[in-house]
Amino acid sequence: MGVEGIGASVVRKEDRRFITGKGRYVDDIKLVGLTHAHFVRSPHAHARVKGVDTSAAMKMPGVVGVLTGQQIVDDKVGNLICGWAITSKDGTGMKMGAWPAMAPETVRFVGQAVAVVIAETKNQAKDAAEAVVVTYEELPAAADIRAAIKPGAPQLHPEAPGNVIYDWTIGEEAATDAAFKAAANVVSLDITNNRLVPNAMEPRAAIGEYNEAEEHFTLYTTSQNPHVARLVLSAFYNIAPEHKLRVIAPDVGGGFGSKIFIYPEEMVALWASKKVGRPVKWTGDRSEAFLTDAHGRDHLTKAELALDANNKITGLRVKTYANLGAYMSLFSSSVPTYLYATLLSGQYNIPNIFAEVISVYTNTTPVDAYRGAGRPEASFVVERLLETAARQLKVDPAELRRKNFITQFPHQTPVIMAYDIGDFGASLDAAMKAIDYAGFPTRKAKAKSEGKLRGIGLSCYIEACGIAPSKAVGSLGAGVGLWESAEIRVNPVGTIEVLTGSHSHGQGHETTFCQLIAERLGVPISQVQIVHGDTDKVQFGMGTYGSRSLAVGGTAIIKAMEKVEAKAKKIAAHALEASENDIVIENGEFKVTGTDKSIALPMVALAAYTAHNLPDGMEPGLKETAFYDPTNFTFPAGAYICELEVDPGTGKTSFVNFVAADDFGRLINPMIVEGQVHGGLAQGIGQALLEGAAYDSSGQLLTASFMDYAMPRADDLPSFQLNHTTTLCPGNPLGVKGCGEAGAIGASAAVINAITDAIGNNKLEMPATPDRVWHAIHG
């Protein structure tokens, strides 16, 4: 590696603008004639809209327009879509209710938009929104899964009887049942996977701008995938045709999945800009984020593990109810199915798996992908079961895991996934060594003498990333392909622009992707510019989620680079009167191997653009594109071990140590990778100890601010000890697997396993607040 090539912890190029206050987020953008939108939202979880009186609001100072759900319908703006079709076990399709961007007739969750006020200033829009009179007829609400599926429950959508969206299965039921019948031991657990609010620090925002003369729209939006936004807004929502719509996602302040989706507010800002003939900006406040950003998780699961007399796992049976909220968000259907149940084999050789997933509507905010998306829920089920089994069988939890690890690759699980490579024993060894697992009993005894309950918890996670082979996901119901594209422009002076369909909202692409170029060409990263987040610049892209940017987007860059290098070598060979097979690239120069003849990259580039002396028949220019479709998922995996103490007097948990050993394949920038792990661990630990969206029985969100929803703060978390083990991913030329979600996927089980170990009571739900822990200790 060079100092800026693969494997170097290069300081991030993008940081200078962020640390000097020069980042450019959507709310920072001002346009001539800008107006401001504020939404009128439902205070009820379920109600019929009897009337919307906008007359008083229209007379308020500064008001430019008041638009309602009925106008959305009248303008034939399409209902929001769900992009992944799931088929129930009886062969029927999913039962999807209509979701208009603003509700004309019925509201189904608190915070659903009914109307929007557009005014000269934000305060004027807020004031006038207070003057919009909406008459509601309240309806009974179903605020959680149990309330939604019980007989006589309030019906949300006529399309979904009993509020069931689908009842889906995977795996072999009869074989799994047989494994349980023959089992020497069966372990069973009821698990609640708590509902989370993503809470990217930048609230969602959008500016719609319509140019009447050109009949052209521009949308500035907080998106993880601007091209998908453009596609959906044009193909399904009928707001603007694709060639008349530019979507720009500038600096975006975190996403964690919640900014994948195209929300009503962005649709309305764009649509309204044409209605009022002026640019319309909407910036959500934090309360709106709590009420309207897609939430995550929210499963009720019964899980059972069958083992033979030698403690080998013979079967896994899972039944999960998943709460999708009041409407089906863009990828909501896939999260508790193909992103969840396909990972239920974990790191283990499990010959028989059967899972049933029943997704239901409730009168709550829609639920969709949040960091890990289905995989944290799967990992939690598997790792809680393994820990519980070890305790029940009175064997060491590390040894039980090791005994059942998959050791031969490739490995086909009973639930679709074909793991390509891994070394689960190596990760576990590394984590156990780092935390001094062998010394734990001594430390526990010492803690006991000091009145503290000390526990240790393991979690050996696996995830499927590099999302995803288009043909495979297409066959499973996905409405889009999940390839990625890249374009490399070597400019006439030899500087390089890399245009990627991935989108960075904290991941550091502007640095990592430059390192890929530096590695191959030997040019400094200051000569390379990463361009992303603008549909007018980048040819196309599927965006960033599912830890896919490097494995899929990075590979697309490599594929485009190969084409650039091939052409550049031809030009260099022609100029140096050598054979192109003898040309090697070193330190930004094209050299004739074994000679002192060379030509620098800028001269090759200039030759390509002057075109005065190119090989016969060669097109001028030095710019290539590639679309890369992965052949398989990638499978990051690792072992986390958490050691903590519980104060039996207060139920408060304090971390002693948190150790991670991850296998992400090759690391391009270890510093950035570790940052991703830190952040993921914080979200996993947050889920385990602090976070939980709570609704009351009428469907009011009780945790709708940072005063009420416990975000992890600096003093809630430990410093982390990270380790890496490496098996190179065989599925892509970089050998990379992805690192963005691992922490969030593996951490929560490690924490809960540690607390339940400490207190000697396995019954403990997340978030394990001091109150819950105290009751688990004292009954």
Added chain:
Amino acid sequence: MSTIKLTVNGKAVSAEVEDRTLLVHLLRENLNLTGTHVGCDTSQCGACVVHIDGRAVKSCTVLAGQAAGSSVTTIEGISKGDELHPMQAAFRDNHGLQCGYCTPGMIMSAIDIVQRHGGKLDEATVRQELEGNICRCTGYHNIVKSVLDAAGRMKVAQAAE
């Protein structure tokens, strides 16, 4: 409407604002200093922290009028030309930021923490002092590292002066 006169990043400024205008909105909307961010509506997240007369304050809890006559420093005002403030440099060098949204508030709070504690900072103190600043990306690990690193750098810089 009132005319508010104050000093921002060393320059005398004045702005005509509604009486209910918060300092953060005066900075962002009237002065175009968009480095100061709004991340919540309950004064919890700290993305809006600026210095008023040398003390870290959440600019979303201060009316613009309350800041009249004071000297406000924002994230845009702490570097000397191209030379970064030691806290800015430490955040970059220790990968103390990812999406960058909480970063200006973090840096402004962190400078205040170091100034108040001088050489007596340790990890536990930094973590406790950062209670009023929320980051969703970094898990705070590298932010804590950055602050401790900067504390050393600021001491050296102070000694040199």
